[in-house]
Amino acid sequence: MGIFYHQLLQRYIYIRTHSAERSHIKIKGTKFKILTHQSPSLIPQINSLRHHLSSNHLIAMHTTVVNYRYKRSASRLTVGAHLFGILAIILMLVWLLHYRGGIDYDSDNSDRVFNVHPFLMFFGFIFFAGEAMMAYKTVMSEHQGQKYMHALLHLIALCTGIFGICAAFRYHDMRQIDDMYTLHSWIGLGTFILYGLQWLVGAAAFLFPGGTAESRLRLIPWHMSMGRTILYLSICAALTGLMQKFTFLGLSKALGDRESHLINFTALAILLFGIFVDLSVALARYV
Amino acid sequence: MGIFYHQLLQRYIYIRTHSAERSHIKIKGTKFKILTHQSPSLIPQINSLRHHLSSNHLIAMHTTVVNYRYKRSASRLTVGAHLFGILAIILMLVWLLHYRGGIDYDSDNSDRVFNVHPFLMFFGFIFFAGEAMMAYKTVMSEHQGQKYMHALLHLIALCTGIFGICAAFRYHDMRQIDDMYTLHSWIGLGTFILYGLQWLVGAAAFLFPGGTAESRLRLIPWHMSMGRTILYLSICAALTGLMQKFTFLGLSKALGDRESHLINFTALAILLFGIFVDLSVALARYV
Structure with a gap:
């Protein structure tokens, strides 16, 4: 369990914002696409882990933005x-x-x-x-x-x-x-x-x-x-x-x-x- | 806040187990030392973030064990x-x-x-x-x-x-x-x-x-x-x-x-x- 959870955070980024699930966020005037989980087969497992991630939204969101920049570079x-x-x-x-x-x-x-x-x-x-x-x-x-x-x-x-x-x-x-x-x-x-x-x-x-x-x-x-x-x-x-x-x-x-x-x-x-x-x-x- | 929290998890490992704070854990018969935060100047900041980390203990613990092995290699x-x-x-x-x-x-x-x-x-x-x-x-x-x-x-x-x-x-x-x-x-x-x-x-x-x-x-x-x-x-x-x-x-x-x-x-x-x-x-x- 611990292992899978760790891998999940490393490889698949799951976002849960305060407001709702959005497809884009704006930070300092720049619009970024939110990258969600990449592999459809993992959706049920991610769903079952949702409650674990609730206190993580800041981390997850920030990680995504940074990741998206590296992805382009x-x-x-x-x-x-x-x-x-x-x-x-x-x-x-x-x-x-x-x-x-x-x-x-x-x-x-x-x-x-x-x-x-x-x-x-x-x-x-x-x-x-x-x-x-x-x-x-x-x-x-x-x-x-x-x-x-x-x-x-x-x-x-x-x-x-x-x-x-x-x-x-x-x-x-x-x-x-x-x-x-x-x-x-x-x-x-x-x-x-x-x-x-x-x-x-x-x-x-x-x-x-x-x-x-x-x-x-x-x-x-x-x-x-x-x-x-x-x-x-x-x-x-x-x-x-x-x-x-x-x-x-x-x-x-x-x-x-x-x-x-x-x-x-x-x-x-x-x-x-x-x-x-x-x-x-x-x-x-x-x- | 989001950024600092992210850096903290990347660089300093903070453990909070179910039972209590321990200096060692045993996984599959092997005893591992728990590495806590490395920089004393960060202790107050880590303390102030404790409540954020409470749901993360599984991740943190596993990360530590893996890290410890890599540290030796x-x-x-x-x-x-x-x-x-x-x-x-x-x-x-x-x-x-x-x-x-x-x-x-x-x-x-x-x-x-x-x-x-x-x-x-x-x-x-x-x-x-x-x-x-x-x-x-x-x-x-x-x-x-x-x-x-x-x-x-x-x-x-x-x-x-x-x-x-x-x-x-x-x-x-x-x-x-x-x-x-x-x-x-x-x-x-x-x-x-x-x-x-x-x-x-x-x-x-x-x-x-x-x-x-x-x-x-x-x-x-x-x-x-x-x-x-x-x-x-x-x-x-x-x-x-x-x-x-x-x-x-x-x-x-x-x-x-x-x-x-x-x-x-x-x-x-x-x-x-x-x-x-x-x-x-x-x-x-x-x-």
């Missing part, structure tokens, strides 16, 4: 995340297709095999993982639907990520280069293992068979914090990877000014994508 | 952050003093001038900024004291950071190298400008003269989210910087295996410091 940040994500994909495709000879896993040309790696690690792994993190805001559905989409998008990211890592190992094989001796490879593989563990723990606790309400409540802060940490770890992996490729290419043949700028701007776009996903999710805590 | 993470921070400083000092000829801002040897840059950017900037972020947990004082220490440590980080950046420009001058053309320089200067802005906004809103209670309440989530974002940005700047130096050194003379491992492990220690500071602060939200 957070939505703009989500739009920003999408723009930088798409920009990063475009820049990377221009780089790989125009300057680096294309993307082909089954090619005999080892460079084209290698190009699968940065493409899948960003578009397959980081981009989909970011979308999964934002799914609670971008997927128009009830909480349950958002949750399944969150898990599904992360699963796609996990699978394409594995494929992308295989491409790097296949390239090393073809060129007879040692595996796992650079900073990028350590950060990258470490991140990916953490990501896999996070997915397994998340699926076990929140999907099937699912933990108890208390264990879920205790796990959620860890799940969210670790998720954001892993996002930044993957951004670090991407930046170190791009810098490393830059170095190796620079050693084998001089890079043109255009190509080096392209690589740097791709890295910046990936970094900005990560920042916007992070802020969008961080502020969503207050939605 | 978060403290362990803080210890981890300190260990990795100190490890990173030691590794960096071994690298700069033993392999790179020492640290001296006024030297005629440009390499010794340069070495001021990585040392101050990590030990002066990132390490102190991390300590400032964790000050709310490591400084044994009332909230007000922790807040001033938070601002002071960030100010120290800001000043040594400026000094560290100057060292890089002085090195460029001595060697007649172009400024600001690498990915590291863009990320680094961008991060530092954001950091300065964050400090100014934070000082204006929370220190002198300080905003209204409502504006503070609205700013706190932004301040915290941006703070964590800037932390990761500075970690990205450090990693790209170390990789860039690695490349430049590798181009001018072959690096030994020992030195390249040392640079990579320094980078890993800095990354782990950032992760532990982040998680320690993230979970402190639930303390």
Whole structure:
């Protein structure tokens, strides 16, 4: 009972004003929509808790107003995340297709095999993982639907990520280069293992068979914090990877000014994508 | 009133059980200490709000139990952050003093001038900024004291950071190298400008003269989210910087295996410091 009541106040805002139930309130001249409970299936439970909330109307109302402001800010940040994500994909495709000879896993040309790696690690792994993190805001559905989409998008990211890592190992094989001796490879593989563990723990606790309400409540802060940490770890992996490729290419043949700028701007776009996903999710805590 | 009441519930946990005020409660066989209000100056205000809290005892109690668990986990993470921070400083000092000829801002040897840059950017900037972020947990004082220490440590980080950046420009001058053309320089200067802005906004809103209670309440989530974002940005700047130096050194003379491992492990220690500071602060939200 205590647990459910707590969750309810955190996630669903219920308003009971002095006057009556209204759809809008005015504070300091600004009109705000009152956000009521979001999930229809919870209405009976909320109704049964009404009498508990009667002394809470000030809190509840204030929370709603603040939340509504964050919701708007957070939505703009989500739009920003999408723009930088798409920009990063475009820049990377221009780089790989125009300057680096294309993307082909089954090619005999080892460079084209290698190009699968940065493409899948960003578009397959980081981009989909970011979308999964934002799914609670971008997927128009009830909480349950958002949750399944969150898990599904992360699963796609996990699978394409594995494929992308295989491409790097296949390239090393073809060129007879040692595996796992650079900073990028350590950060990258470490991140990916953490990501896999996070997915397994998340699926076990929140999907099937699912933990108890208390264990879920205790796990959620860890799940969210670790998720954001892993996002930044993957951004670090991407930046170190791009810098490393830059170095190796620079050693084998001089890079043109255009190509080096392209690589740097791709890295910046990936970094900005990560920042916007992070802020969008961080502020969503207050939605 | 509404605002203060809200803040109170977020930050100070007040327990009123059915039976009486107790110092411990037992849930599922485990004994938990009840954390009461943390700031003595708030006791009169809490007392005057007692009657509002009477219907909230279930929530409050549950919150306390959950909080207490996070408090312990978060403290362990803080210890981890300190260990990795100190490890990173030691590794960096071994690298700069033993392999790179020492640290001296006024030297005629440009390499010794340069070495001021990585040392101050990590030990002066990132390490102190991390300590400032964790000050709310490591400084044994009332909230007000922790807040001033938070601002002071960030100010120290800001000043040594400026000094560290100057060292890089002085090195460029001595060697007649172009400024600001690498990915590291863009990320680094961008991060530092954001950091300065964050400090100014934070000082204006929370220190002198300080905003209204409502504006503070609205700013706190932004301040915290941006703070964590800037932390990761500075970690990205450090990693790209170390990789860039690695490349430049590798181009001018072959690096030994020992030195390249040392640079990579320094980078890993800095990354782990950032992760532990982040998680320690993230979970402190639930303390």
